[in-house]
Each structure stands twice: as C-alpha cells, then as structure tokens.
Amino acid sequence: MFQKQVLRFLWPVRGCASLPAPRRPCSSRPTNQGRPPENESLLESLSLLGVDLSSARRRQPGVLRRLLTNERGLALFLKSKGAEPEAVASIISRFPRSITRSCQHLEERWTLWRNVFRSDAEVLGVLSRSPESFFRSSDNENLQENISFLRTLGMTGRDLHRLLTTAPRTFSNSVELNRSMVEFLKSMCVRFGGADPQSFALAVISRNLYIFIRSTGRIRANVDFLCSSLGLSDAEALGLFHGHGAQILDVSHESLKKNVQRLREKLGSLGCSEDHLRRMILNYSPVLFVSSERLSDKMDCLLDGGVPLEKILRKPKILDFSLDCLRERLLHLNALGYDFQRNGVAVLDTSKKRFFSKLQRLSPDTYG
DNA sequence: CAAACCGGGATCTGCCATTTAA
C-alpha cells in the first residue's frame, strides 16, 4: 500500500508502475554507445517468462534498460484472465512496453475493454492477436472517451464489438483523431449533397471497420481520385461511398490508382468505353480490390469459358471468386452446355452448396 | 419453389517516423 502511494506520487500522470531511470553518475560511464546498460535482472526475469529477448530488444530497446518494471504483475494478471504462459511470452516479446503498465492500470484498461466484449476470453483473443492495440497507449481516460464518443454517434454495443474485434487500434487512437475522421466523413456527405451526414458517417463506418485506422488524407485522396477519374456525379458518388464503395476507401492510394488504370486498359483492349468502366465500378466497386494481374486472368478465364463480357460488366461480383473456383464451375457448366447469355451468371455467385444443388437440378443424371 | 439481392465473416498486424513528455 505504502509503495503504491510512493509510486503514484512519483509518477502521478500516467498509471505507470516504474520509476524514471535515474541519472547515471558521471563516474560510471555508460558502456554501450553512450547509453545506460540493460537491466540484467530484468533480462533474467524476462527469460524466465520465455520472452524472446532479441525480438524485444529490436522492437523497444529502451524498455530493457528500465530499472523498475512490472513483468511479473503483468504475467500474473494475464494468467488470471486465462492466458497460457506462451501467450504471455509472445505478448511481451511483441510489445515489450506492456511490462511498464501497473496492475491498477491493467485492471482499469481490461475493464474498459471487457465492457465492450462478452467474455474475458474474447478480450484475451484480441489482445493476443494485437498486443500493440491494447498496450500502445497508457491513456485509459482517452479510451473511455472514445467509447463514449462512438456511442454518442449512435453506435450500438454490437457495433462497438465488431469495431473493437476487427480494428482494435481504433480504440487507442486519440479521440480527437477519431472525431476528425467522423467530421471528415460528414463533410464528404455534405459535399455530395447528402441529407443526413451523421447516418452517412455511420453507414461508412459500419461497412468499413478499418476506416478509423486510416488517415483522412488517404480517404480524401481516394475519394477525389475516383470522382475525377470516373467522372462521377454527386449522386453517384454519394451512393457509391455510402454503399459498397465504403470498403475501397482504405485501399492504398497507389494501388487504387494502379487497379483503376489496369482495369481501364483491360476493358479498353476488349473494346469497352469509359462509360463501361464507370458502370462496372458503380455496379460493384470492390472489384478494385482484385489485384490487377489476377483481375485480368479472371476476366480471360470467364471469357474463355463462354461468359459474355456484357454479363461480367453487369455483375463484377463474380470476379470476387478465386480463379480455381471459377475454372471448376465453368468446367461443370460447360459440360452441361450451360448458356450464360440466356441464363445469366448469377450461378457463379453462390456458395458451394447452392452451386452443386443447382447443378443437380440442371442434370440429375450426372449429379444426382 | 428457385433466383436474385444483399451484407457480412475472417482478419488486419507490425513496423517506421514524428511529436510529446519527462
């Protein structure tokens, strides 16, 4: 109890267990390149926990020089939540600074995360996957503000759960950063003449859970590029980004440009116009996720398999499926003399189960 | 009834650069 008070007095701002490293006296010169040496007993203690020291050293060398750390407290804490020793070692190896958090701080942060999740196991799962997301910030107040802010926006418990599970880094962003992303999304809505910026922002977030871990600069660049490159009207842009286009906002800007350009070239070589390109992307913009080489191969595969180009342009979603999957299905369908022109291509955009029951109906003798 | 529409699930971290704090 006494010790805790002392620590809090010495480091009242952040809930940190450790003291700042004291000045080294002049008489004992630092040994390696003017830096104080690593803390030998800390290294021992970490080794005992199974931590990969070289990994820790490579990532956050400063931590290994600290005189006061809380690795044992952290290990006990995580164990009490159900973590295996290997998981603890992995967490510390990947984010060494985790050992500088005090037990009280850990309890607080865990509680805040736990309120969003359904069980300790879920928290542990995400934490193990991405230790950095949990530990990178020591600001629990900011975490609380983030949760309040997102709730105020109108996000439900389920939304928060999806968000924290999928993109846990979001919750370690400063609340100002998240707020500015929301403001940016609202301004997008206004720019395109939308009526309800708030629900537009929520829709984009719900369709693209990674949005908060992107920069507004990237999103803006992608929006501007798509609008000008495709010559979108306000209404088209609004509809696109509110719908499936939300997903493609966080593709890296260079990739997006490249994929649009390659798609443009591919369609051009097939005799399509700019308008075909525009309509294809508006029909299913996630087609821009497909890497350009793969996309070209898939289109060739479909065309060779007898799928009319017009059908592909109208339903680019079939390009989502793997080359192997498309080949296999085309093989089956061609063997049965399936007419894509007459019967459409929706049969390619189904689950395996549905596809084979469809085949069965088409040819009970072969597939029954 | 089957086809078409539509959205969601898994996973997406680990590293570097810059700014801030002590």
Add this chain to the structure above:
DNA sequence: TTAAATGGCAGATCCCGGTTTG
C-alpha cells in the same frame, strides 16, 4: 537527451447464406 506516445503505412479476397423477389 531518451523513451513514450501517437499517427501513418503496406499488403491487395474469397466465400457463405439469410432475406426478398419473381
């Protein structure tokens, strides 16, 4: 000055099935 905190980046689908529609 060092280390902590924070922002930002690269990478580049595939598939399933509930619900609505015809």
